[in-house]
Amino acid sequence: MNKYRFLTFCLLAVSLLGIACGGGGDEAAAPTAAAAPAAATGSGAITGVINYANGDPDTAIGMDADPVCVGLHAEGAVTEQVVGDEGRLGNVFVYIKSGLSGSFPASADKVVLDQQGCMYNPHVSGVQVGQPVVIRNSDPTLHNVHALPTANAEFNKGQPFQNMEFEHKFDTAEVMVRFKCDVHPWMNSYMGVVSHPFFAVSGTDGSYSIENVPAGTYTVEAWHETLGTQTMEVTVADDAAAAASFDFASAG
Amino acid sequence: MEAIKSLINFLSYPQWSFTLSLVLFWLAMRSKLLWTKAGGWVLLALITLFFGLAMLDPNFFVVVAKPDNVPIVMMVYLVGFFWWFAMHKAHENDRRIADGEPTFEKSESEDRIFTWPDLVFSEFICMVLLTVGMVLWSILLKAPLEEPANTSVAPNPSKAPWYFLGLQEMLVYFDPWMAGVVLPGLIIVGLMAIPYIDTNKKGNGYYTLKERRTEIWLFMFGFLILWCELIVIGTFLRGPNWNFFGPFEYWDVNKVEPLVNVDLSELIWIQILGVGLPSNFLLREIFGIVFTGFYFLVLPVILIKNKFVNRFYQDMGPTRYYVGMTLFLTMMLMPIKMYLRWFLNLKYFVHIQEFFLNL
Amino acid sequence: MAAPKKTPDRHYDFTSMNKWFAWSSLALLLITVWMIFEDYAKPWKRFQAEFRELERQELAQEAEAERQRIDQDEIARIQAEIESEEARLDEQRSDLDELQDRLADLDDKVYEADVDARTTKSHLDTERFSYDVAQQTGDADKIAAASLAVDTRRATYQENRIALEAFTEQRAQVKAEIDRKMAGLSEDQAQLIALQGGLEALESRVADLGKGLDYFLLNAPVMDMLEPNLRIDQVQLTGLYQNINFTTVDRVDRCVTCHVAATRAGFDEEKWEEPFRSHPRLDLFVSSSSPHPYTQFGCTTCHGGLDRATDFARAGHSPESEEQKAEWKHEWGWEKQKYLDTPILPAKYSEAGCIGCHAGNVWTPSSTTQDTGRELIMRMGCYGCHKIDYPAYTDLPRSGPSLERVASKTNPAWAYKWIEAPRDFHPTTWMPHFFFQENIEGELNEERQRAEIRSVVAYIWDRSEEVSYPAPPRGSSDRGETLFDTVGCTGCHLRDDEANRDDYYPQFNRMHGPNLVRTGSKVDPGWLFAWIKDPKAYNPETRMPSLRLTDQEAADLVAYLMSSRDPAFENLTLPEVDGEVRDELVLTYLQGTQTIEQSRATLGSMDDTARDVYLGQQTITKYGCFGCHNVAGFEDVKPIGVELTEEGSKPIHQFDFGHIHDVPHTRQDWIKTKMLQPRIWDHGKETVKDYAELYRMPDFGMSDREAEAIVANVLGFTKESVVTARRADQTPGAAALANGRKLITRFNCQGCHLIEDIGQAIKTSITDPGLWPPNLAAEGARVQSDWLFEYLHDPGIESMRPWLNVRMPTFGFQDGDVNTVLSYFAAREGRDAFLSEPGRPDQRDLTVGQGVFAMLQCAKCHPAGPVDTSAGVSAAELAPSLLLARDRLRHDWVDDWIKDPLSFVTGTKMPVFFSQLDDGSYSSPLAQGIDLPMWRGEKDRMLRHFDSEAELKEYLADAEKVTAAMRDHIWWGLKRGS
Amino acid sequence: MEALKNLQKNIVKSQIWKSIFRVGIPTDNRKRALAMLGNVVLHLHPIKVKKSGLRMSYTWCMGGTAFFLFLVETITGILLMFYYRPTVEYAYFDMIDLREAAAFGIMRELHRWGAHAMVISVWLHMFRVFMTGSYKPPREFNWNVGVILLVLTLLLSFTGYLLPWDQLAIWAITVGSNMARATPLLGAEGPGAALLQLGGTKLIHVGSDARFGLIAGRTIGNGTLIRFYVLHCVAIPFVAACLIAVHFWRVRKDGGISGPV
Secondary structure (H helix, E strand, C coil): CCCHHHHHHHHHHHHHHHCCCCCCCCCCCCCCCCCCCCCCCCCCCEEEEEEEECCCCCCCCCCCCCCCHHHHHHCEECCCCCCCCEEECCEEEEEEEEECEEEEEEEEEEEEEECCCCEEEECCEEEEECEEEEEEEEECEEEEEHHHHHHCCCCCEEEEECCEEEECCCCCCEEEEECCCCCCCEEEEEEEEEECCCCEECCCEEEEEEEEEEEEEEEEEEEEEECCEEEEEECCCCEEECCCCEEECCCC | CCCHHHHHHHCCHHHHHHHHHHHHHHHHHHHHHHHHHHHHHHHHHHHHHHHHHHHHCHHHHHHHHHHHHHHHHHHHHHHHHHHHHHHHHHHHHHHHHHCCCCHHHHHCCCCCHHHHHHHHHHHHHHHHHHHHHHHHHHHCCCCCCCCCCCCCCCCCCCCHHHHHHHHHHCCCCCCHHHHHHHHHHHHHHHHHHHHHCCCCCCCCCCCCCCHHHHHHHHHHHHHHHHHHHHHHHHCCECCCCHCCCCCCCCCCCCCCCCCCCCCCHHHHHHHCCCCCCCCCCHHHHHHHHHHHHHHHHHHHHHHHHHHHHHHHHHHHHHHHHCCCCHHHHHHHHHHHHHHHHHHHCEEECCCCCCCCHHH | CCCCCCCCCCCCCHHHHHHHHHHHHHHHHHHHHHHHHHCCCCHHHHHHHHHHHHHHHHHHHHHHHHHHHHHHHHHHHHHHHHHHHHHHHHHHHHHHHHHHHHHHHHHHHHHHHHHHHHHHHHHHHHHHHHHHHHHHHHCHHHHHHEEEEEEEEHHHHHHHHHHHHHHHHHHHHHHHHHHHHHHHHHHHHHHHHHHHHHHHHHHHHHHHHCCHHHHHHHHHCHHHHHHCCCCCCCEEEEEEEEECEEEEEEEEEEEHHHHCCCCCCCCCCCCCCCCCCCCCCCCCEECCCEEEEHHHHHHHHCCCCCCCCCCCHHCCCCCCCCCCCCHHHHHHHCCCCCCCCCCCHHHHHHHHHHHHHHHHCCCCCHHHHHHHHHHHHHCHHHHCCCCCHHHHHHCCCCCCCCCCHHHHCHHHHHHHHHHCCHHHHHHCCCEEEECHHHHHHHHHHHHHHHHHHHHHHHHHHHHHCCCCCCCCCCCCCCHHHHHHHHHHHHHCCCCCCCCCCHHHHHCCHHHHCCCCCCHHHCCHHHHHHHHCCCHHCCCCCCCCEEEECCHHHHEEEEEEEHCCHHHHHHCCCCCCCCCHHHHHHHHHHHHCCCCHHHHHHHHCCCHHHHHHHHHHHHHHHHHHHHHHCCCCCCCCCCCCCCCCCHHHHHHHHCCCCCCCCCCCHHHHHHHHHHHHHCCHHHHCCCCCCCCHCCCCCCCCCCCCHHHHHHHHHCCCCCCCCCHHCCCCCHHHHHHHHHHHHHHHHCCCCHHEEEEEEEECHHHHHCCCCHHCCCECCCCCHCCCCCHHHHHHHHHCCCCCCCCCCCCCEECCCCCCHHHHHHHHHHHHCCCCCCCCCCCCCCCHHHHHHHHHHCCCCHHHCCCCCCCCHCCCCCCCHHHCCHHHHHECCCHHHHHHHHHCCCHHCCCCCCCECCEEEECEEEECCHHHCCCCHHHHHHHHHHHHHCHHHHHHHHHHHHHHHHHHHHEEEEEEECCCCC | HHHHHHHHHHHCCCCHHHHHCCCCCCCCHHHHHHHHHCCCHHHHCEEEEEHHHHHHHHCCCHHHHHHHHHHHHHHHHHHHCCCCCCCCCCCHHHHHHHHHHCCCCHHHHHHHHHHHHHHHHHHHHHHHHHHHCCCCCCCCHHHHHHHHHHHHHEEHHHEEHHHCEEEEHHHHHHHHHHHHHHCCCCCCCCCCEEEEEEEEEEECCCCCHHHHHHHHCCCCCCCHHHHHHHHHHHHHHHHHHHHHHHHHHHHCCCCCCCCCC
8 A cells, every 4th residue: 555655656746846847748659679570581401201110001991982982093092191101101290389489471372282082182281371272172073171170260161063272371370270071071181280481291201301491499390190299309500401300100 | 471361351351350440449549659740650651561562462452453442542541641630730739738838720820811822822733733633543544434234234242332332331230221311311410410419619620639539539430430441341341242351352253151140039039038929010029129219218318327428418408418319329329230240140129021110 | 828929921931832833833734735645646546547658658669560560662652742743733833723712712602692591591580470470460461561571581582592502512613623633632642641640640649648747737636626637437337236235226336447458458468467457358248349338237246346446455356365365465455355245256256246137047158167057056956955046946856866766776775875975886976975074973973874874764765665677678788888878878877987077077968867887786677677768657757868769779778787786785784773872863853842751752652663764754854855856755845955045145254164264254265165075164063062953064075166166156146236127038038048048957958969069978979970969059040940849849750860879869848848948949049939931932943953952962961862871871971861851940041051051050061162252242153063064964954944044154153042042942842752 | 025025014004904904913912902802713712811721731621622623523524514415325335435536535534533532522621620620609500511512422423423324333323222212201111111101002112212213213224314414414513502602601701711719
């Protein structure tokens, strides 16, 4: 209580003083830091390989429910969960989870998510917040794209005709957004939505590479559909590639 | 410390504290030493020491620090001070009279001073200082404001305004018609009757004790003991359910005191005579009625035989004597009833519930 | 006596007198200044001043950011343009000047003409009045003269107006001419304003909030009575009152005097600390567009506290923890308000404030704690012993099973062991522990309790009907298990010995029925078979529905359920009790109405059984078993607990804290402690109180948050403080919602269905989402009430989703219950419950509808006939059969649904074919799709009804028309059995 | 400087000034006498007083204090009346507003503490008058006026105690007024009330007895509040003011501030 009294008293006293001295003018607004500037990308890189020990192979998909799909896959289709050469793991989404500062303007390049042969192509992909995603139906049958995000808005669009496409932008970073088709329940796709351009998806040889990384120390995370996530501290220097390899093993 | 507190708690129970205060009052009024300056300082120091130490006790603090109880602390100090001061001046004047000198007032009463500026100026300064005091008090102590009035939830204890707590305390010993109506009425009547009963020509306009010892004794007994002390008891020492609590006791709502009081009629008919109560209420209460009649009607007559009282009878004449005596006896009924209650559990002298006439 | 002294002139020494005067005057001056200061320096002023400064800094930052954002090049470009434009205008200066002169001239003329016209008009009015006067004289001459005067004047007025209009027109022309010449300039200037306006507005606000001389003067003492910036901000709330001693006084809330930002958006970031934060969920509370605007509801209506307070302590803030209390004491001078009966509710209980208006029927995800608490009160059956006079808790059946025929179901020894410690048998049971609690320990008390339990069992068995059931047919436990997991049992039942109620918080749907672990050790298999076949036959009041099980299914289930056993609960015998202890208890009860002698005689006249039964009856009366169970002989006995209807208003000194000193003396802490340790207030009094006087409230084994959820309700059970008209649930719709929700909780609909985004507890045992019972969002918009009425009465009549294993049970609803459900769904969607039959559309629409139905491949998911599961179609891919559409669906809903399914049911599998455009309309992809070769057949068929292909395409591009056509096809074109 | 002095001289000599300050600064005995005689407030005092009457040690200044506090109570009371509405709905919340929002809500503290101080000072005044024997002839009448003023002071305080309309207030008044129930003859539970009957009809019951008259109802309520408000703000102050005047007048007539006769 006394504290306020004292403070108010001081306020009063200062105000009287101010009046007595002819009135103090407004203080100029203190110059403040402008909004965070767009951070520059750097010249470093993170590269690595995703290893996969004693892995279970992908399993075959039964597409009997839709004759059109069966027709598109003469040799039969498999799940794309663990694609990869021997001992390697593809379709792993690797990105810088934390350690970056500043903001990165979204690329205007379009990321394409195609529905082809009653499968999503690519199975795993990444996109930046605000970067356009084009979703296309290349099949002569009905697909619907049902995105099941938690942080972004849900959408579920039917694409009854071949070559229909539409564009979507995500507002919030979210790893991962799952896509499914309600007509063909085997159809799955995952898209990592991140706020910066530093992400990659491993190829069938298990390798990946994140380019133009500014120097610094980061936490890098590798995500896999069924095998979970792993993280690693990586220090990146200018003009050099830092290595970050992950070892996954099947739960069994 | 705890032992002292328990002792004080024990001693402050009314039967002991009242007796103690009667003894102290008697000693004080007969003392000379107490009314010297040194005595005053010692008294002040003792009282302040007691308050200061007692305030360290949380239970004492809670009660005394209630905003509305602050005036009573003030009253204790002021009444104490002015008692001492009046007695101090009286002893001074008595000494002068004994030495054949004029009293202090007499020596100055012949001097006439212009009102302007001496009186006007000093009055003005008094007003200013009083204002300062009042504002200071008001800033430092917020007026109490409790929950909104609610007739269905009675606070425990429910207390009258502090200046009526003496009367509320009397309710313990008397029925409301006595404590709330007859006794206060007689206090007012008695106060008004003072100038007409008091035939002592001396002591008019100056402090003295010797020249009007009896009057002062009686007045002080009434004002200090029966009025002020009962207020202090009612304020500080009466807790929930009007139970008595020592100054350092916690006011526990659940405190229970045994309460088995008997009427005079039961005491005599049943306990002494060993027979049942008669059904006729006049017969039943005959002892009480006889006692009351004796007390108010016969006792004054008998007392005339007493040498000390006889002097007053002679001075005052029968009318003044009987009026004065009735008022005095009524006042003394209070301590008498209190002692009978404490030591005999006496409830009523006369208990005629049929007419709500209980004494 | 000495001669009188010479009278001195003076008595006092005036030098010292003057000093006295000087010092006392100085003291008076100082004390006066102090008093004024005391009166002026109120804490809330500091808050306002501080916030003003913080807001100024914030805005200054925004302005700075805005300045950064503005493209200076763009401004330079526009300014250059303005300059060039001005230069161009300078060249035409003489023309412009002339125009301006003409404009000024015309302004004058318009003004003059206007004055003329108005003067004439007022004369005209006078002449008209004179004419009326002349009329009254009846003098024909005068009338004629007056009439003439009016006419003349009217003619003049007409001329004046013509002149005025002419000048006005001319002026407009000249103005337009000027504007035309200046157009380029104005446009540029407008652009400049558009660019810089935001910044300027911000800067002017920053300047407004500065503390200049005017600020100090306006807020200086005495001056501040005029128009201060720092002022008490209050709102009077009509109809929301303080209830004091049989009178009511409107609340006057002053909270925002300090909580300056509470009603404003944008102060919710971390850095804004109280009292400078926005209220959470401004969409729901406080903001003017929310359902609870500050000006109508204030703050203390919900939060409690002293409405008129302008001081932190006196407002009645309630700390949530001891640390917070210490911090507040230090920081804000907090102290307990002894004389405030309604302190502010601590944040975790603030939902209790809703009850004043909503009577405990909020039921939205934003009031989770309170909803959970209400559900707990209903499930635990608190209302059985404590009267709670709110609609949510009245007219409810007893929460526990009926004991009127319990002898047919189980055996006394089991019952004894159950009553002794229910949670030992069923870890999640709602049945509380009455015995062996902290206040009744010790050997004698334990013996007394054994006698009591035994006597209760004795009484119940004495009064219970006993029916013997034949043994059930043989069943397969494996099949039973599958059935148990899929047919619907798991919506209401658990069978899990490890289950912990708190792990399910806040969803208790699966504890609606008993945990079915150890059933084999509890019940008679014959009884169980009869029971699950037809629960109502055993107990007509039961809430357990029939799943229309076949004999074989029932037998399988019995086999499965009976397979869960626990030897510890089998082959039990009733324990022996000490007869003397039992007799002593009997005597105590007898002495309630009899003399000691009489009671001894009565006891002597009773045999052992009679004593047990008598003690049982008294014990049931003592513990109030009949509050939750139907017990024969206790049909109309009043509940034993304290009424809780106004518990939240009970004065704090009426709560008995006993000898417990570490529980804060607040209502919430007392109630919560009571929930968790119901007998705690007897602590230290166990031996002094008589056995019968000890607290009897049983222990429900609550978790901390369960207790808090209940407290969040009980605190809200306050004396009325809202006029009826201001309360929620006053409209029929709101009442329908409230009743519906009560019924939904009572019958545990959310065990299977998702309703208002809550429920579907059953999905823990059914993994395939396609096999889940349906989400009932938008049910009121979707189905016809007639259909739903029939369906709820007998769900077996037909099946929309024939592939589902889970069955909608037959509850045996009364018509009233069903109507409650119908009204609830209708009210939920704000629709009438009934619709009239639509007219039949023309053939063209039907054809298009059929075509589009094919093109969009609807039948891929919506089976139009029996489903061939052999083709690898899993249930998850299927959607409801549309054959029932005409009987079941609402006509007005079908096309709305096709257009925008996500707006009705989030997460639905129904895809969006018609994207919504920015203007709210929908686009149709069909006009393009029709050209695909694969749809040539459809195109040809449709074209027969159109004059041209363009016309067809126009039709197909119109989402409204197309969806209507699809609806019509579904309504009229699909036929049952086709 | 010269100009200022002239200005002062002109002001002091002006008719307005002279009409107000008729005597000027009393520098001689005649002017001192005139100052006392010519001023309506000061003429309460005699021109000369006994020296003993000047002594604080003799008078204790308690009568003056009591009177001054009476004035303080009047002024603060009038200010409080601007805010206070004597109805059961508003009384309490007006108190809250005095505390929370009203300018100079401190008036309430001044009024309350002033009342307590006044009660004490009146008692001490009586104590002093008794101790100096100043009730003795010729001052018997004034002593009695004083006793009535003492009673009025208590009644003022008692009636004011109810006005905040909080628990403290109504229960204090309940306890106080319950005693009236037992008034002999006139209280429903007082001795002898049962005797007051007319043809079997009881005259004195809870709806007609002294307590009912005091609190204007069977329980403390709006009637009591209004009654006490009027008594507190108008009736008792009026009577007290009249008696104070009489009291002062008698002091003068009975020989001024008492001293040895």
